[in-house]
Amino acid sequence: xxxxxxxxxxxxxxxxQQVTLRCSPKSGHDTVSWYQQALGQxxxxxxxxxxxxxxxxxxxxxxxxxxxxxxxxxxxxxxxLLLGDSALYLCASSSDRVSWNEQFFGPGTRLTVL
Amino acid sequence: GxxxxxxxxxxxxxxxxxxxxxTYQTSGFNGLFWYQQHAGEAPTFLSxxxxxxxxEKGRFSSFLSRSKGYSYLLLKELQMKDxxxxxxxxxxxxxxxxxxxxxxxxxxx
Numbered sequence: 001x002x003x004x005x006x007x008x009x010x011x012x013x014x015x016x017q018q019v020t021l022r023c024s025p026k027s028g029h030d031t032v033s034w035y036q037q038a039l040g041q042x043x044x045x046x047x048x049x050x051x052x053x054x055x056x057x058x059x060x061x062x063x064x065x066x067x068x069x070x071x072x073x074x075x076x077x078x079x080x081l082l083l084g085d086s087a088l089y090l091c092a093s094s095s096d097r098v099s100w101n102e103q104f105f106g107p108g109t110r111l112t113v114l
Numbered sequence: 115g116x117x118x119x120x121x122x123x124x125x126x127x128x129x130x131x132x133x134x135x136x137t138y139q140t141s142g143f144n145g146l147f148w149y150q151q152h153a154g155e156a157p158t159f160l161s162x163x164x165x166x167x168x169x170e171k172g173r174f175s176s177f178l179s180r181s182k183g184y185s186y187l188l189l190k191e192l193q194m195k196d197x198x199x200x201x202x203x204x205x206x207x208x209x210x211x212x213x214x215x216x217x218x219x220x221x222x223x
Contacts, residue, residue, distance in 0.1 A: 042201050042213035056210045090156060105156035
């Protein structure tokens, strides 16, 4: 049973560019959450997708957008990249049918903006 | 909104017991998680508390007091591999999870 997978592992972009990160949830999970983790900080909630809709959103600008596909996989898009967007981007999946909603994290995508 | 506080760093000796505290303020508490994160890796789930009291799972235990907005993670019989960051995270509402900045634990021989 594959866990949460993310691609790519590492990515280098320049300011102003756009980036798309991808996530496949753990088998049986239908909810995907995205987090940004700066060095030495805890993960910061970006948004969550369920049934192909953004269900909740953290305090991130509209440059951050996402999508969920019918197979529950998800993409995170970031436009007009800033140096401050350099971070580890984590995807976490969970099941809406489980009341206590343990989240399983993927290995993350390390984004560097130059 | 949420405010989660936990110590930045702690050091403990191999074989000892360490308690990592977490205090939180939230408008819609719906559970508290503890995660372990080794450097360069993704967080891994340790525990979840939604009711007051102590939950024990092997060498790790987690305690919650909702009235005090307080939780702790207790690690017994520390091993060198327990050196990691420990993240306290509060679930607000139905699904949103807010993480603290983490406590970096160093286990020394």
